[in-house]
Amino acid sequence: MQTDSSFTFVLFGGTGDLSMRKILPALFEAHRAGGMLADSGKIVAVARHATDRGEYIEWVNKHVKPHVSKNGVDEAAWASFLERIEFVNIDLGKAEDFVHLRDAIQDLPGIRVFYLATGPSLFVPICHALASVGLNVNSRIVLEKPLGYDLKSSNAINDAVGEIFAEEQIYRIDHYLGKEPVQNLLALRFGNALFEPLWRREWVESIQITIAEELGVEARGDFYDNTGALRDMVQNHLLQLLSIVAMEPPHSMDSDSVRDEKLRVLRALKPIDPRDIGKVAVRGQYHAGVIRGTAVPAYATEPGVKPDSRTETFVALKVEIENWRWAGVPFFLRTGKRLADRVAEIVVNFRAVPHSALGASALRAGANRLVIRLQPNETIRLYCLAKQPGEGMNLASVHLDLAFDQFFREGQMEAYQRLLLDVINGRLALFVRRDEQEAAWRWVEPILNEWKASNKPPKPYASGTWGPAASSAMLAQHGTCWLEEEN
CATH class of the missing domain: 3.30.360.10 (Dihydrodipicolinate Reductase; domain 2)
Structure with a gap:
């Protein structure tokens, strides 16, 4: 599965359990395999539990590295993977903070992928904040489950997200x-x-x-x-x-x-x-x-x-x-x-x-x-x-x-590796x-x-x-x- 698709992968909830155990290890495996991720592709983690890139990289080394490569870590590949990672510290509850995210990624090349590895209560505020700074164009958004508590709440989230992103931009992920x-x-x-x-x-x-x-x-x-x-x-x-x-x-x-x-x-x-x-x-x-x-x-x-x-x-x-x-x-x-x-x-x-x-x-x-x-x-x-x-x-x-x-x-x-590559490459068949x-x-x-x-x-x-x-x-x-x- 080779790709030349340049991308900027923005990971909301960058210090969360899902990011630690699944998302970042899957991106590393794609990076380590060679040719699956464009050399120019960047990963931008968004979180409040780190103050700068150095502290975030320290967190990745401590918490993510143990979850990658069952047969041991290729240290050279790991070091080059870390070079892909940038970090932005913002409060997801403050729409005005998203200006900092826009400034950090506006000159990065390729399609923008926004992965919402957060609680569903933050889906709509994040989408509105992205739109307020013009980041809902040339982009794709990945929504984790659960998407709502029942049909009414699910429709409410889908309606709100659908006002900002077209259906073909929305990737509702089910890793199975x-x-x-x-x-x-x-x-x-x-x-x-x-x-x-x-x-x-x-x-x-x-x-x-x-x-x-x-x-x-x-x-x-x-x-x-x-x-x-x-x-x-x-x-x-x-x-x-x-x-x-x-x-x-x-x-x-x-x-x-x-x-x-x-x-x-x-x-x-x-x-x-x-x-x-x-x-x-x-x-x-x-x-x-x-x-x-x-x-x-x-x-x-x-x-x-x-x-x-x-x-x-x-x-x-x-x-x-x-x-x-x-x-x-x-x-x-x-x-x-x-x-x-x-x-x-x-x-x-x-x-x-x-x-x-x-x-x-x-x-x-x-x-x-x-x-x-x-x-x-x-x-x-x-x-x-x-x-x-x-x-x-x-x-x-x-x-x-x-x-x-x-x-x-x-x-x-791995399932997440395949699905993340599909998002980057615009393939919707395996998404809901x-x-x-x-x-x-x-x-x-x-x-x-x-x-x-x-x-x-x-x-x-x-x-x-x-x-x-x-x-x-x-x-x-x-x-x-x-x-x-x-x-």
């Missing part, structure tokens, strides 16, 4: 869309004649999409207690992955063709009747438990969390898509904190053969399945049946692997369009409203497990189970 296996899912489906004829209701029995975390809310208790798993993970990451899995073949891979097809999926989601929410939606909250031998506290005792909190840290949903391709196929979505393992995966369960001439073993579970692992290791694995060596026709489940790190010699690109976001909020909002109206507490689950038993019971009603329960 930048992961290598998600890209390979598109290649698998639309580049291979083997899978596309099977990718429909006649041959698919069910689909599971899981994003599980071992970590709790860590230092994000104040934020998370006002958000919850449905807003934090389902409305964006899980529904975006669902739309990628279920979309029709796009006319081409240009940005609007891909996003048009994703939008059709989101608009085809079967609305959940509030009277049925107890049957198709499970919410839970983690209690104290043990993960990998270490005792961890209950959610309600985490810093920043209200002791009587009813915020969900776990959600499992049964989702249906009302169109010809997917009618009647259940999609099971699941996400949670303090679960038994850190994993993100898509499981496509194909139907068993209609009649087995090879005996009952040909109908066993564990075969006729495609597992797309997004994290921690990125692989695609196809399970099928094969004859065991020896006498008789005894079948066993075997798998075919596409392990990217073994098959391809070049290293994989406003109408997609609105469709997702419209589908999620009745669930939020019903949970609020009922005022029922989330179901408890012990940390280190796979969530409330009701999650497993929901799948059992459909004659299936979560992947890890099969054995």
Whole structure:
């Protein structure tokens, strides 16, 4: 992915956790690879927690360097990367301070990218301040989630930002869309004649999409207690992955063709009747438990969390898509904190053969399945049946692997690295369009409203497990189970 695109990358929230762990390490990896970033490209960090460039570089060396290059840091590359970095100290709450930013970047070349790695409450003030000093032209703006608390607040932010930046200037980022296996899912489906004829209701029995975390809310208790798993993970990451899995073949891979097809999926989601929410939606909250031998506290005792909190840290949903391709196929979505393992995966369960001439073993579970692992290791694995060596026709489940790190010699690109390069180069396909976001909020909002109206507490689950038993019971009603329960 070579580029000659000159750029000025302005990072608001330059000393924040996201900048430290993801954004600056991703930019360094692109710089270290050579040819991905134009030599003239500059990174301008904006923050209040440093007084000048020297202090900021000291902070970068201390806090960012440990997060880059798993196999050690190339010191020469690191030193040349630091030369790209400039720093501006401004108060984001004072529009008049943005004159200093304008003066600092007005003579720098190329497209301007403004990355808002801040809380959503600052999105609109920052955009207005940029416009007040003429920085909303020849520019792109990147908005991190969460973009609003509900449909109304999301629309309010989008309306305000849309008055200042055109839709084609706005990059709403969802880092799961930048992961290598998600890209390979598109290649698998639309580049291979083997899978596309099977990718429909006649041959698919069910689909599971899981994003599980071992970590709790860590230092994000104040934020998370006002958000919850449905807003934090389902409305964006899980529904975006669902739309990628279920979309029709796009006319081409240009940005609007891909996003048009994703939008059709989101608009085809079967609305959940509030009277049925107890049957198709499970919410839970983690209690104290043990993960990998270490005792961890209950959610309600985490810093920043209200002791009587009813915020969900776990959600499992049964989702249906009302169109010809997917009618009647259940999609099971699941996400949670303090679960038994850190994993993100898509499981496509194909139907068993209609009649087995090879005996009952040909109908066993564990075969006729495609597992797309997004994290921690990125692989695609196809399970099928094969004859065991020896006498008789005894079948066993075997798998075919596409392990990217073994098959391809070049290293994989991290999700943020790919997405940041797409912003710099003006590629919108992997970013969320406003109408997609609105469709997702419209589908999620009745669930939020019903949970609020009922005022029922989330179901408890012990940390280190796979969530409330009701999650497993929901799948059992459909004659299936979560992947890890099969054995």
